[in-house]
Amino acid sequence: MPEESWTVLKLLDWTTDYFKKNNVAEPRASAEVLLANVLSQDRLFLYLNFDRPMEAQELSAYRASIKRRLAGEPSQYITGTQEFWSLPLRVSPDVLIPRPETEVLVEAVLDFVRHELDSELNYPIMDLGTGSGAIAIALARELPEAEIVAVDVSMPALKLAQNNAHLNQVDRKIHFLCSDMFSGFSPGWQKFTVVVTNPPYVSQAEFAELPPEIRDYEPRHALDGGVDGLSAIRRILREVPAVLCRKGALVMEMGADQAESVSALVRDSQHYQSHRIIKDYSGIDRVLLAVKK
Ligand SMILES: C[S@@+](CC[C@H](N)C(=O)[O-])C[C@H]1O[C@@H](n2cnc3c(N)ncnc32)[C@H](O)[C@@H]1O
Structure with missing residues (x-):
């Protein structure tokens, strides 16, 4: 200059x-x-x-x-901020920068809770892999009576999520827990009516092709879904029935070309009574909503 x-x-x-x-x-x-x-x-x-x-x-x-x-550093890491659900969030290289399409996940949860959830069922809701806390915080703002548990395997991410909850005045409504998936939940835990998650779902081949601004700056453990991108998704589908209540829902984001494989995995599992795929704002299959038997 x-x-x-x-x-x-x-x-x-x-x-x-x-x-x-x-x-x-x-x-x-x-x-x-x-x-x-x-x-x-x-x-x-x-x-x-x-x-x-x-x-x-x-x-x-x-x-x-x-x-x-x-x-190549993303503007959001330089400024340390990103909006999600019109809420201000702090972001750092410890967390994925929340994407606009993830708001579809929040909409799907709200729709399920408000229109489909059995009236006898109550909360809590789990946000698995909370990262910056984006999903948990948006839900806490929209559902004032909900009890929300935000889980991540990364302690630095959880700390940032906690700060973001405070920034958005919902820190008292969200419990933060460091856990590798559901391993931190003993069978005695109260079951969840909804588990919402945006898991790592990028395949090895896709990872190599990601723009450097994502590949070199965003946390790999937030993106990397193993060889075919489905490692975390398979594990979630296998393990989530143990923490979901009857007629509770798994609401999960997925990659643009994963709907068919994910639907097949749900069908093969004996645990779900129904499922559907929801498109994002660009018309891409983006979210699985599976209801437990
Ligand atoms: C794609 S990011 C989603 C972050 C945030 N929920 C969002 O939508 O912006 C995936 C998150 O899952 C967390 N994660 C990855 N593996 C996990 C595991 N085994 N158990 C719990 N969290 C995990 C990562 O640390 C990361 O924060």
């Missing part, structure tokens, strides 16, 4: 151009997100302050952000 006097607009235009030349995805949006973060403002502020001169300190912080973005 040349040494000269900069205003917000001039800087945004320069960075957009620079990002375009260097093949950074969504160049204008990235420039705006990074600049707004350096100024501790939202993007609207930039539009209302195009002529605002930049101070030396701000410029140097912004230069550092641009350098990180150019190296």
Whole structure:
């Protein structure tokens, strides 16, 4: 970035151009997100302050952000934030950046709980592999009476999820538990009416082809689903019946081409009375909802 006097607009235009030349995805949006973060403002502020001169300190912080973005780091890890379900979340390289399509999972749970759940059944709900806490927090906000248990095998992820729950005023409604899948739940635990999960489901071949911004920055244990991408999914389908109550539901995200294999696994299992596949906003089969016998 040349040494000269900069205003917000001039800087945004320069960075957009620079990002375009260097093949950074969504160049204008990235420039705006990074600049707004350096100024501790939202993007609207930039539009209302195009002529605002930049101070030396701000410029140097912004230069550092641009350098990180150019190296491939996702904007969300640079700013440390990502919205999910219109809620603010902190994110770090310890957790997957929550994706918009995962909101379909939240919608499916809400729909099931509000319209299909046997009225005699009560909560709790488990969010297995909570990561940043995105799903558990969205559900806690939508279902004020629900008891929610958020599980992850990663302690740093759980700590971040707990902070995010506090940030969104639902920390008292969610219990956080470090467990490898369901191993932390003894047979004496209360059964769950819903287990919702966005498990690692990327196959080995797909992993090698992921954009570097995902492959080199997001946590591998959050993505890697083994050779065919179905290792965690198989284990969940096998183990979840032990923690689900009768007529309770497993609501699980899956990869774009996994619906057929996942449906076959559900059919082969003796534990489910029905199941369906729900599409995401792009029309891709994305979520399994399986009801236990
Ligand atoms: C795809 S990420 C989902 C994160 C978050 N729920 C979301 O949707 O943004 C998968 C999560 O599962 C966790 N995980 C992976 N293997 C696990 C296991 N065996 N037991 C519990 N959690 C696990 C990872 O640490 C990661 O946080």
